[in-house]
Amino acid sequence: MRYAMAIDTLKCVGCSDCVVACQTENNVPIGYCRDWIVEAVDGTYPQLEIELRSERCNHCDNSPCVRACPTGASHYKEGGIVAVYHNECIGCGACIQSCPYDARYSHPEGYVDKCTFCYHRVEKGQKPACVSVCPTNCMYFGDLDDENSDVSRMLKTRKYKVLAPEAGTKPMVYYLI
């Protein structure tokens, strides 16, 4: 089993619904977020392009954050989900420094927090909150080992890219382009 996400940049309108849905679902305090929107504008008026992306932890196969963690709080869960045991985290921030995606933040309660792919929902057969809420239905989540999963089907039929491939982290969030 290998959980992954594919996000269709051709459909995303950058509304930030994924951000607020994550915040309410996961009690992320106001002022912090586990996912966010990037708007990349390219060109000169009127020859323009915009790429809109919902970004988050890439749940990398080769996660620098897990390696960087001195206490073992950062770990891999079933299906390759990268997670943090909040009680084992000492808040040193080494993982934050090591992440090429800037996907982690220091929670005001003293530990490091990040996207969990909504593991608590996924283990009940639900989709992550961001995927469930997206009004444009531009996010696909599932098991890469299952060739019929939403995410496998999208990656089979569409062109895609990953962020910062040069970092060699083997990210599991794919962007359909």
Add this chain to the structure above:
Amino acid sequence: MATNRRDFIKISALGAGALAITKPVFGWLPDFMKNKEPMDDSKAKRFPTYCEICFWKCAGWAYTNEQGELWKIEGNEDDLHSNGRFCPRGTGGVGMYYDDDRLKTPLIRETVDGVQRYRKASWDEALSFIAKRMQEISEKWGPESIALFSHGSGGAYFGHLLKAFGSASITAPSYAQCRGPREVAFNVTFGSQLGSPEPLDIRDTQCLVLIGSHLGENMHNGQVQEMSQAIDKGATIITVDPRFSTAASKSKYWLPIKPATDIALLLAWIHVIIYEELYDKEYVEQNTIGFEQLKAHVKNNTPEWAYGITTIKPDLIRKSAYEMAKASPSVIVHPGRHVTWYGDDTQRMRGVAILNALLGAWGRRGGFYIPEKFKLPKFPGPKYPKPKKTKSDAHQGKYNLADTFLSNGICEASTINIERDFTYKAWFINGTNLIETLPDKKLTEAALNQLELVVVIDTMPMAITGYADVVLPECTYLERYDEIRVSPHRIPQMALRMPAAEPRWDCKPAEWMARQLAHKVGLSEYFNYESHEELLDWQLRQVGSSLEEMKVVGVKSFDREFDDLYFREGEVPQFNTNSGKIELYSTELEREGFDPMPVYTKHPEPPAGFYRLIYGRAPMHTFSRTANNPNLTDLMDENKIWINPKVAKQWGLKNEQPIWLENQDGVVSSFPIKVRVTERIRWDSVYMVHGFGHSNKQLTRAYGRGASDTQMITNVMVDPIMGGTGMRGNFVTFHVEKPSSKEEVAL
């Protein structure tokens, strides 16, 4: 200096209990939100609701945790407005409930030692005060001199109260400040208004044409969802906008039009479609009148003619027209929503309607479907008395084609310095920040100052509350029942809103307030029930459901009873127009003395050093309604002014630099607004999101954040056909330092 009878009072003059408190990060959060682990949703409870953050009214579920505290809101999968997916505003609706800046108690204006201020009042006292004043006004001026402005669900109950009292003057700024022109244009063309949600078959369209409509930034949920489905199915999107909107970035063709020239483009498109014989011939012949007149009318409106006006290359005008024709009849030239731009808006929307008619889109799959609305019987009660004054009296015989009272019309008819038969003496204002919603703030203030009673019913201390004699704190939609939602859609549906939490502080539902007022003014027989539940249950039982059932399902669907979703093959549909046909040539407009077919007129252009002010929406906010919502301000807490890099260079402006705006009439923005230097906007225009720049300190998160576009809108171009207030003829220039109104120099 003359003193106002109604000085603007900031709610902060209240005293203890309403003082601003600087909040720590968690200040507003309930304890459970400090949990390190996610909530266990098997212990959560859910309550059906429909959203009140905007007018789309998506149905969903409000979840509470084990302790009964509000946790999150999700869509109801059976709901056609949301398909189980709320937009960011709806998802962030919890913030409206948890906002500690909310109105907390009834307030009554009083004057102590010559100073006006608010004092806290009990509900009985506040409502008795209003009832007494209503009766006095009724005796002196007649009940028809009381008006209601509403942009919220609570308006239904105050509307019911006013109708029972003898006034029909009920209005919403969503008409003359927003969608009115398109309703009139489609009505005179197709004999049918569009309403909300618009019956657009976007999910099955092959070509979607957006003219200034920025779907994706305006989160009209169902439409954004269907646009995404259309993209999946390979539909072509064509966007006309001086700004490279999000929708433009999803489009095959973007027409970066010079603002205020849309009618020229529409006429050129009509010209191409007619003269290159690309229209749906059978449909046009069978269903329309006035084709030959239209053909003659647009003879000279070639793409080459339009090029010089719109700056859109003739080739692009032709190609985009061919694209529409190729998709015909599965094509939608989107009517937009906020269409009060230049004062000739009904005519522009006529151009849109005519184009749709030529392409055979009305009543066709992938075009405009025929919606059906569920009918719910009204609770039994006496008939309303016949109101002595109609909209014609309010509008002094003007704007006959407007099918509702106009907010600006009532506002004008409330100022005694304009000679007229009668003037309004009292306003009820529910869920609309009228002072920011209506253009021409001076006129609105003049009217407010002359009224004998102003009642504001709201959840938040919006600026308009400062003008009230009585402020009634309404509880949020998450704490109350409201009317059963029965909006038109592909199939009839109804949806329930019920409280998910007890009202915070001393807030009450509008229904309760209106009912108590009715008792106090002797109109109990119109509210002949004990509780809101009883009323709703009675209505639901008439259609074979019950409150109990709706509490479980939230949304209930029914089979269509009337027409098919589209015209049937071979059907000769009847249209509710003068001729019974689609009127390319409008006999109704002709009868009222207006151009029967749209004509392009040149609008003023910005003077040197000024830029046309274009405003719009951001997906995470609804006007100023959400400007203080903690969840949504976290996503966007201020607006910025979009400036083209060429212009920024001329002015030496940098990203994030705060600047002040000044408009053509010398009005300077109260607050600075940060610059966003971006290629996404034309060099002759600037853009900002509407709803920011609040001047009421009691809105602790919204105060002074960004600038108010409304403040810059002092030139209002009124649509002679229906009274809409065109707001896009305002031009602004920049100040890098706050301009002083007086020159004081130390010598």
